[in-house]
Amino acid sequence: MGRYLERADHLTRMLRLQAEALVDRPTGEIYSGWRRIYRSLDREPPGGGLELEPSQQGAAPQFQQTQTPSGQAQRRISDEYTLADSFTLADDLTFERANPNSLWSCFAWGRENARQMRHCISAEMWRSLNLTYLKLQRIRMLDIWLASPEGFYTETAEDIETFMGVAGATMYRDEGWHFMQLGRFIERAQLASGLLLAQLEEDKQSREHSESDWTTLLRVFHAQEAYMRTCGVEIRPEQVLDLLVTDPMLPNSMRRALATVSGELGAVGTGPDGASTEAANRMAGRLRSLVQYEWPDSDDKPKLLILIADLSWQLHGLVNAVYFDY
Amino acid sequence: MTTADRFGNYSIDADIFDEMFHADGATRDDWKGLQQTLTDLSTEELNAIQERVTRSFSNEGITFTVYGDDEADERIIPIDCVPRLLVEAEWRELESGLTQRLKALNLFLQDVYGESRVTKDGVIPQDMVRGCPQYRLEMRGFTPPQGTWVAICGTDVVRTNDGFRVLEDNLRVPSGVSYMIANRKAVKASLRRLYRASRVLEVENYGRLLLDTLRELAPGGQTNPTIALLTPGVYNSAFYEHMFLAGELGAELVEGRDLVVDDGFVCMRTTTGLRRVDVIYRRVDDDFIDPTVFRPDSVLGVPGLMDAYLRGNVALANAPGTGVADDKSVYAYVPDLIRYYLGEEPLLQNVETYLCRRPQELEYTLDNLDRLVVKKVGESGGYGMLVGPHATPAERAEYAEQVRANPADFIAQPTLALSRSPCLIDGNFEPRHVDLRPFILHGKTTRIVPGAFCRVALKRGSLVVNSSQGGGGKDVWVLEE
Numbered sequence: 001m002g003r004y005l006e007r008a009d010h011l012t013r014m015l016r017l018q019a020e021a022l023v024d025r026p027t028g029e030i031y032s033g034w035r036r037i038y039r040s041l042d043r044e045p046p047g048g049g050l051e052l053e054p055s056q057q058g059a060a061p062q063f064q065q066t067q068t069p070s071g072q073a074q075r076r077i078s079d080e081y082t083l084a085d086s087f088t089l090a091d092d093l094t095f096e097r098a099n100p101n102s103l104w105s106c107f108a109w110g111r112e113n114a115r116q117m118r119h120c121i122s123a124e125m126w127r128s129l130n131l132t133y134l135k136l137q138r139i140r141m142l143d144i145w146l147a148s149p150e151g152f153y154t155e156t157a158e159d160i161e162t163f164m165g166v167a168g169a170t171m172y173r174d175e176g177w178h179f180m181q182l183g184r185f186i187e188r189a190q191l192a193s194g195l196l197l198a199q200l201e202e203d204k205q206s207r208e209h210s211e212s213d214w215t216t217l218l219r220v221f222h223a224q225e226a227y228m229r230t231c232g233v234e235i236r237p238e239q240v241l242d243l244l245v246t247d248p249m250l251p252n253s254m255r256r257a258l259a260t261v262s263g264e265l266g267a268v269g270t271g272p273d274g275a276s277t278e279a280a281n282r283m284a285g286r287l288r289s290l291v292q293y294e295w296p297d298s299d300d301k302p303k304l305l306i307l308i309a310d311l312s313w314q315l316h317g318l319v320n321a322v323y324f325d326y
Numbered sequence: 327m328t329t330a331d332r333f334g335n336y337s338i339d340a341d342i343f344d345e346m347f348h349a350d351g352a353t354r355d356d357w358k359g360l361q362q363t364l365t366d367l368s369t370e371e372l373n374a375i376q377e378r379v380t381r382s383f384s385n386e387g388i389t390f391t392v393y394g395d396d397e398a399d400e401r402i403i404p405i406d407c408v409p410r411l412l413v414e415a416e417w418r419e420l421e422s423g424l425t426q427r428l429k430a431l432n433l434f435l436q437d438v439y440g441e442s443r444v445t446k447d448g449v450i451p452q453d454m455v456r457g458c459p460q461y462r463l464e465m466r467g468f469t470p471p472q473g474t475w476v477a478i479c480g481t482d483v484v485r486t487n488d489g490f491r492v493l494e495d496n497l498r499v500p501s502g503v504s505y506m507i508a509n510r511k512a513v514k515a516s517l518r519r520l521y522r523a524s525r526v527l528e529v530e531n532y533g534r535l536l537l538d539t540l541r542e543l544a545p546g547g548q549t550n551p552t553i554a555l556l557t558p559g560v561y562n563s564a565f566y567e568h569m570f571l572a573g574e575l576g577a578e579l580v581e582g583r584d585l586v587v588d589d590g591f592v593c594m595r596t597t598t599g600l601r602r603v604d605v606i607y608r609r610v611d612d613d614f615i616d617p618t619v620f621r622p623d624s625v626l627g628v629p630g631l632m633d634a635y636l637r638g639n640v641a642l643a644n645a646p647g648t649g650v651a652d653d654k655s656v657y658a659y660v661p662d663l664i665r666y667y668l669g670e671e672p673l674l675q676n677v678e679t680y681l682c683r684r685p686q687e688l689e690y691t692l693d694n695l696d697r698l699v700v701k702k703v704g705e706s707g708g709y710g711m712l713v714g715p716h717a718t719p720a721e722r723a724e725y726a727e728q729v730r731a732n733p734a735d736f737i738a739q740p741t742l743a744l745s746r747s748p749c750l751i752d753g754n755f756e757p758r759h760v761d762l763r764p765f766i767l768h769g770k771t772t773r774i775v776p777g778a779f780c781r782v783a784l785k786r787g788s789l790v791v792n793s794s795q796g797g798g799g800k801d802v803w804v805l806e807e
Contacts, residue, residue, distance in 0.1 A: 115387065116560045119573035130387045175597055272599040323597040 002184030004110030009160045010191045011103055013220045015093060016153035027082050029212060032202055034089050039198035041101050046092050090149065091141040107133050122170035125163065132159040175268055182264040186316050188257040193309040195220065196241060200302050211235045221252040246295050258288045271322040280318045287311050332754050343487045343745040344757060345410055356413050356805055363520045369753050375516045376750050379407045382512040390563045404798035405509055406749040407516060410760060410780050414807040417776050420483065420490060423674030424764060425772045426664060428479050431495065431651045432768060433667040435475035438650060439465045449666045450659045459704055460649025462612065464619055468636060470645045471543045472770055477643040479766040485745040491677045497652040498644060499609050502779040503532060503765045504567035509801040510777065525806040529777035533574025535767055542769030543641040544604045551604030553577040554594055558610050558626045568609050587630030592640045605641045612646045654703045654737050655681060677742060683734040691738040692729065695722045698738040700729065715741055744789055747800065749782060759783040760800065761791050776804040
């Protein structure tokens with residue numbers, strides 16, 4: 001449940017910012033945003049790739065340009081295509097039931113998990129999650145697209161925050177709580193490394209970094225204000241990366257997520273097999289040390305991010321093997 | 327719209343007992359408060375109450391799931407917001423009858439798996455007992471803790487102009503108790519003032535009584551045993567109830583794969599290793615609880631569970647083999663069993679039942695198929711049944727052939743005029759047929775919460791209260807005197 005809701009939260013934040021970008025960002029940046037999301041989720045977009053013709057890369061929305069009537073007509077079609085593509089992509093990431101990472105699937109599976117262990121969570125948590133799930137059942141992409149997609153994603157993000165707040169305020173701090181937190185923060189580390197890798201790949205392909213892409217990244221992690229306070233207004237990708245990965249005070253940094261993973265693992269205690277429990281603790285410790293001690297001096301950040309994602313995945317499997325599938 | 331208008335379509339039939347009205351149309355005294363409340367509410371307010379009750383079920387996720395080929399369909403049982411009222415004297419009458427009945431049935435089970443005096447004395451045919459598919463040879467010679475074979479029972483009761491009648495005893499894994507409590511929660515929150523003024527007896531302590539009952543079954547008389555509720559799993563249609571009851575009991579909810587038998591004791595896998603379980607409230611049918619003893623293809627059960635049980639290392643509620651006592655043929659003998667074991671006259675009557683294994687009753691059944699309900703012994707849930715008055719001549723003829731071929735497999739009962747109670751239908755009150763399933767707990771003593779799950783046939787004229795065929799539910803208020 002913790003994993004699904006963390007994934008839903010992450011996706012909602014990315015989609016909210018992407019929906020905002022549709023209002024006034026250039027076509028190239030919009031497609032770059034979609035590519036980053038799909039790459040970070042390791043999913044093929046419906047209809048194939050999202051590469052644009054070179055001439056379209058820097059195209060701005062038609063309403064910001066003064067053009068000849070024929071030129072305007074051409075770009076209007078291009079914008080309409082962009083919006084139509086975006087609708088399809090947003091629908092795929094929001095309501096597509098066959099997409100295991102869609103918002104709908106995250107809520108359906110998160111709620112199904114909650115249903116199966118309803119007696120282990122608080123009644124308030126169940127109700128909060130169930131109400132959001134029922135809300136999602138009643139709406140379609142077209143409804144939110146015609147009204148305000150960013151409004152919908154903002155509301156959904158608030159619903160998730162409410163759920164997390166309700167969980168924090170009402171759930172008994174037994175092992176159920178610790179396992180939920182463990183799953184949630186392992187997922188957070190994985191999603192963060194996936195998204196940072198996708199952004200680095202995007203930079204590599206366009207051979208230059210886009211300041212707005214990196215700003216968006218900061219906003220996904222609720223880190224824009226912290227960045228400005230600690231690094232100033234200039235957006236430097238290395239500093240953004242350092243902040244998001246290693247900052248001990250940023251709530252959504254990878255370092256804090258992995259510290260929580262270690263703490264929760266300690267709180268769960270020794271499983272039936274002490275040696276396997278130790279192995280899980282060592283792996284969690286190694287993840288922490290990668291972020292805390294290896295990251296600052298590493299010349300190959302992408303390689304380190306791949307390793308973090310891989311070890312996080314292994315840790316998840318190990319926790320299952322130690323505590324549940326023995 | 328006034329109440330009189332809203333009851334404009336309310337028909338009263340002297341042949342059918344109406345819970346709210348006398349045959350002459352006068353309101354029964356104990357229903358007058360409810361009637362007054364309904365008078366004071368506008369149509370909009372009534373509809374809002376009904377909407378609130380319905381919504382509370384979907385918001386709380388009190389659902390059952392029907393699994394189709396492609397996807398799962400999650401449904402709620404429609405709950406009518408108008409409660410069914412019973413007065414305490416009526417309830418006490420029911421309570422005494424139900425207690426007496428379950429006591430006799432537990433003695434019967436102890437006897438048929440022990441000395442079998444009852445068959446030797448000719449009270450009930452031996453072949454009927456031993457030939458019953460639910461008779462478990464594995465249980466012969468065994469005595470469960472407290473002699474309690476059936477710890478949890480849900481008895482279906484109907485009311486006619488002749489009073490209450492037991493329609494069926496459910497002695498294996500009866501369900502529906504979570505709806506009794508959920509209905510209460512939803513309806514009392516919507517009819518707050520009336521509820522307070524009516525002095526309704528409490529049902530919400532069912533979980534506590536169930537816990538006390540299960541504790542009394544613990545091996546070695548432990549006072550604080552570890553209790554687990556064994557569910558067939560999350561895809562079972564009653565999973566909500568299993569989860570709800572585990573929560574009420576403070577027990578672990580487990581599936582078969584969560585349990586292992588270790589050195590003759592049942593243990594559950596926990597994150598810190600194996601932990602011994604003393605009492606299992608199992609919601610898995612006999613056939614599936616232990617693949618080494620019953621169905622070998624079962625993946626829902628626990629290999630070795632029966633061995634641990636028969637050694638007395640774990641208690642099961644209910645005990646395996648109780649199905650022989652709620653068999654449809656044995657049902658006809660329950661009044662005789664009460665007389666035999668308790669030396670008392672039955673306080674609650676059966677529905678008149680014809681056993682087709684008896685030549686005269688077979689003849690009567692075949693001659694009156696158009697007026698009778700014929701049921702196949704060993705089937706449940708309305709399967710294998712012929713409702714004579716609603717069947718075509720061809721259907722009756724075909725069914726008659728089956729009955730003639732194996733008369734002992736069939737029983738017949740008259741079509742019952744189930745009592746009716748008012749329901750809110752499209753803004754008006756209309757009578758609908760209802761039944762009643764109270765839940766009886768039996769350990770060292772018998773415990774019954776004053777309430778029941780009331781099923782209601784929401785389709786006009788229908789007698790079928792089953793939720794898969796348009797049935798719904800109602801809260802039952804037992805009014806303190």
